[in-house]
Amino acid sequence: MKKIFLKIAILITLITTGCTENTDTVVVYTTVDQIFSEPILNDFESHTGIKIKAIYDTEETKSTGVLNRLIAEKDNPQCDVFWSGDPVRIIVLKNKGITSPYQSPMANDINGFFKDPDHHWTGFSARARVLIYNKNLLTKEEVPHSIFDLTKEQYRGKFAIANPLFGTTTFHIAALFTSLGDERAKQLFADLKNNEVVIASSNGDVKKQVILGKVACGLTDTDDVYEAIKEQANIGFVFLDQQGIGSLIMPNTVSLIKKSPHTENGKKLMDYLLSKETEAKLAKSCAQMPLHKGVKIPGDITSLDNIIPMNIDYDKTAQKLENIQNYLKKWLEQ
Amino acid sequence: MIIRSIERLWYSLVFGSFFLFIVLPIFYTVGDALLPKASNSSLVENLLLINNDSFSLLAKSSAIAFSIAFLSTILGVIFGFILFKTNVAFQGFFKIALLIPLFISPYILAVAWNDFFYLCFGNINLLASYLGVILILTFIYTPLSIVIIGSAFLNINAQLEEAGEMMTDYLHVIFKITLPLIKPALLTSFVLVFIFSISEFSVPIFFGVKVFTTEIFTQFSAFYNHSLAILQSTLLILLCLLLLFSEKAYLAEAPFLSVQGGGIRTENNHFNHWRGLNVSLLFIWFLLSVLLPLVVLFIQSFDDGTAKFIQAFALLKPTFINSIGLAFAGAMICIVIGFTAAYVAEVKKTKSLIWLLLFVFATPSTIFGICLIKFYNRPLLDAIYSSYAIILLGYSGKFSFIAAKLIENAIKQIPKSFDEVAQIQGIVLFRRIWMILLPLIMPSIFAAFIINCIFCIGELGTTIMVYPPGTEILPIKVFTLMANAPQALISSMTLIVFSITLLLITALYLFFKALPKCQS
Numbered sequence: 001m002k003k004i005f006l007k008i009a010i011l012i013t014l015i016t017t018g019c020t021e022n023t024d025t026v027v028v029y030t031t032v033d034q035i036f037s038e039p040i041l042n043d044f045e046s047h048t049g050i051k052i053k054a055i056y057d058t059e060e061t062k063s064t065g066v067l068n069r070l071i072a073e074k075d076n077p078q079c080d081v082f083w084s085g086d087p088v089r090i091i092v093l094k095n096k097g098i099t100s101p102y103q104s105p106m107a108n109d110i111n112g113f114f115k116d117p118d119h120h121w122t123g124f125s126a127r128a129r130v131l132i133y134n135k136n137l138l139t140k141e142e143v144p145h146s147i148f149d150l151t152k153e154q155y156r157g158k159f160a161i162a163n164p165l166f167g168t169t170t171f172h173i174a175a176l177f178t179s180l181g182d183e184r185a186k187q188l189f190a191d192l193k194n195n196e197v198v199i200a201s202s203n204g205d206v207k208k209q210v211i212l213g214k215v216a217c218g219l220t221d222t223d224d225v226y227e228a229i230k231e232q233a234n235i236g237f238v239f240l241d242q243q244g245i246g247s248l249i250m251p252n253t254v255s256l257i258k259k260s261p262h263t264e265n266g267k268k269l270m271d272y273l274l275s276k277e278t279e280a281k282l283a284k285s286c287a288q289m290p291l292h293k294g295v296k297i298p299g300d301i302t303s304l305d306n307i308i309p310m311n312i313d314y315d316k317t318a319q320k321l322e323n324i325q326n327y328l329k330k331w332l333e334q
Numbered sequence: 335m336i337i338r339s340i341e342r343l344w345y346s347l348v349f350g351s352f353f354l355f356i357v358l359p360i361f362y363t364v365g366d367a368l369l370p371k372a373s374n375s376s377l378v379e380n381l382l383l384i385n386n387d388s389f390s391l392l393a394k395s396s397a398i399a400f401s402i403a404f405l406s407t408i409l410g411v412i413f414g415f416i417l418f419k420t421n422v423a424f425q426g427f428f429k430i431a432l433l434i435p436l437f438i439s440p441y442i443l444a445v446a447w448n449d450f451f452y453l454c455f456g457n458i459n460l461l462a463s464y465l466g467v468i469l470i471l472t473f474i475y476t477p478l479s480i481v482i483i484g485s486a487f488l489n490i491n492a493q494l495e496e497a498g499e500m501m502t503d504y505l506h507v508i509f510k511i512t513l514p515l516i517k518p519a520l521l522t523s524f525v526l527v528f529i530f531s532i533s534e535f536s537v538p539i540f541f542g543v544k545v546f547t548t549e550i551f552t553q554f555s556a557f558y559n560h561s562l563a564i565l566q567s568t569l570l571i572l573l574c575l576l577l578l579f580s581e582k583a584y585l586a587e588a589p590f591l592s593v594q595g596g597g598i599r600t601e602n603n604h605f606n607h608w609r610g611l612n613v614s615l616l617f618i619w620f621l622l623s624v625l626l627p628l629v630v631l632f633i634q635s636f637d638d639g640t641a642k643f644i645q646a647f648a649l650l651k652p653t654f655i656n657s658i659g660l661a662f663a664g665a666m667i668c669i670v671i672g673f674t675a676a677y678v679a680e681v682k683k684t685k686s687l688i689w690l691l692l693f694v695f696a697t698p699s700t701i702f703g704i705c706l707i708k709f710y711n712r713p714l715l716d717a718i719y720s721s722y723a724i725i726l727l728g729y730s731g732k733f734s735f736i737a738a739k740l741i742e743n744a745i746k747q748i749p750k751s752f753d754e755v756a757q758i759q760g761i762v763l764f765r766r767i768w769m770i771l772l773p774l775i776m777p778s779i780f781a782a783f784i785i786n787c788i789f790c791i792g793e794l795g796t797t798i799m800v801y802p803p804g805t806e807i808l809p810i811k812v813f814t815l816m817a818n819a820p821q822a823l824i825s826s827m828t829l830i831v832f833s834i835t836l837l838l839i840t841a842l843y844l845f846f847k848a849l850p851k852c853q854s
Contacts (some may be wrong), residue, residue, distance in 0.1 A: 067560070
């Protein structure tokens with residue numbers, strides 16, 4: 001019996017500790033939901049024969065797990081490419097000296113507004129911040145069309161936003177601060193607090209609360225809205241402030257990691273991600289809006305040409321985000 | 335003499351390996367974080383941020399963890415007693431069924447309860463509060479208390495109780511003999527649940543409840559201030575060490591009666607007329623802690639047919655072999671380390687390894703993950719960092735303490751005279767361990783192995799930080815797929831994880847039952 005135990009232990013340990021070979025591979029860390037990013041990465045693997053080794057992030061860690069891992073791995077990077085679902089995280093990495101410049105030829109016709117001037121990151125396929133609402137609880141006339149409408153008495157305790165310290169919600173708030181100025185933005189958030197805004201754990205939770213009718217409406221991202229529509233939920237959505245400051249557009253961003261172990265393969269992956277083909281796939285799978293001109297998109301997806309975008313500088317907004325984190329923490333804890 | 339040397343060599347090997355591979359990375363990272371140049375914020379700035387608010391938050395978190403640990407231990411005594419000391423109906427079923435909340439991630443259980451409350455009451459006000467956090471975590475950790483306390487009940491020598499019964503009624507025997515005999519298990523249950531509860535952040539953050547760990551998480555993930563997060567974690571670790579120190583001091587003064595021997599009576603007939611009540615209690619707890627969340631998950635999974643369940647199975651299938659293999663290997667390593675630590679702590683009275691195990695156990699998972707990255711992510715150690723070995727190091731660090739505590743309790747209950755008699759007979763140490771000690775503590779080793787397997791298979795906090803790119807591990811895949819996946823798919827994946835764990839435990843249980851036959 002003792003020998004059997006010993007043999008099993010040795011066998012399992014040998015099987016499970018076997019090192020993985022390091023041949024023609026590329027390592028990618030992504031905060032984009034696995035359900036959408038994995039098929040794209042698999043396609044790259046079958047097109048090029050370069051093996052993809054991916055690390056995905058989790059909702060539970062507010063999609064900050066891979067970012068923290070990249071920061072911790074700074075001195076000996078394991079990752080070649082970081083694919084982020086928004087521009088914030090990549091700018092954090094750029095500021096920490098973790099990214100490396102790369103100007104992909106595939107991104108030549110993407111508007112410079114969605115690219116880092118120093119080529120540390122390049123944007124593609126964008127999402128937007130929208131207001132999702134429950135059609136059973138709000139008629140078309142009752143739906144708010146500006147973020148300022150949410151401070152009105154009729155929406156008291158009936159709208160939700162995700163935890164403002166994390167993810168695209170933080171970025172949205174930072175963009176509002178950049179766009180409106182500190183004083184006006186702080187007044188807006190004080191008014192929202194007074195109007196009993198519901199704080200959800202994540203954008204997905206905002207979507208869920210609206211679908212279930214726990215709240216009438218909430219701020220979330222377009223991909224969440226399209227998922228809800230796919231699930232045949234009775235919801236609608238509007239791009240806010242189309243007559244005013246516009247809606248926040250958040251491109252996916254991709255970046256090459258400094259001193260990455262497979263730089264050339266990393267560049268190939270970046271080129272693939274920045275292609276029209278990838279944008280078309282992301283438009284189909286998760287309703288992301290292409291930044292390239294002339295990409296075929298499904299009929300129910302709004303084109304970027306039809307949205308008034310919030311006019312912000314992504315770098316400055318990322319800087320603003322760092323400055324308002326303490327304010328947001330206090331606002332949340334009030 | 336040679337035996338003594340081998341014994342010392344073995345201990346040094348285990349102690350040295352644990353220190354070198356698991357504790358040193360933490361010291362290294364903490365030291366690095368405390369150096370002013372290591373981060374944007376200086377040490378002084380960070381120290382100033384640890385103010386009265388931090389301590390009051392820590393006190394609040396301690397109060398919550400205390401409530402959870404207290405409730406779980408009380409419930410563990412009640413259900414442990416019913417399951418292991420009476421001949422209640424459906425005993426075998428409840429013994430496994432009540433463990434189910436341990437298989438499901440706290441985060442997913444919180445989501446299920448949230449949905450259930452909303453469907454039933456139209457709001458979640460009760461849950462989105464300290465009370466809700468206490469309720470959910472009590473549901474999750476009570477099975478741990480049941481296993482710990484139940485295995486202690488199994489080890490009680492019936493002769494002591496029977497002697498008591500000759501003098502007084504059985505209720506007095508329970509309070510004056512039975513419960514004092516299992517005091518180490520009660521304290522272990524309390525300490526383990528307290529540490530698990532105070533380190534847990536996914537449930538409080540889901541319900542928007544601010545506790546000390548959500549503060550650490552915020553510093554870590556929103557402010558990227560690793561130094562402050564590590565400093566705050568240090569406070570948490572100190573608190574846990576203090577708790578263990580108090581436990582040790584208390585146990586050292588407590589007079590323990592050694593138990594076990596021949597004539598074991600693991601059940602009695604005193605509660606026969608309470609059979610209905612006992613089954614009802616078990617069923618109510620089963621309904622609340624298992625059935626309700628599972629029904630919610632089932633409804634969500636199969637609302638639109640079986641398509642999502644089949645899809646979930648296909649997605650998770652590639653992870654099964656890896657995850658089960660890793661969980662087995664991890665649990666085995668934990669048992670070896672835990673047994674060594676427990677043996678030297680109880681027999682040789684050398685507690686240093688147990689303290690090291692607690693130190694790592696009390697370190698928040700994410701911080702431990704960062705420590706492993708910072709230490710192992712260098713070209714020289716790439717063989718460890720890029721392989722499954724890094725995950726096994728994570729498991730060993732996080733869970734060896736649990737194995738050590740369970741085995742330590744079991745050893746505490748073995749009369750020293752057994753070993754002394756064998757020693758006088760000239761039986762060598764290894765034979766004494768193999769023939770006397772191990773068979774007597776086998777139920778506890780088995781319980782420790784099962785618990786470690788469950789924890790290893792569900793470990794997320796550290797594994798998410800260190801798992802090698804391109805590898806597929808069950809809990810990681812579930813959680814990475816959760817974001818934006820349809821609810822039916824998420825619930826199906828949870829059910830599959832639950833089924834896999836249940837199958838694994840049943841297989842282990844059957845294996846354990848067959849074990850004595852093999853030995854004979």
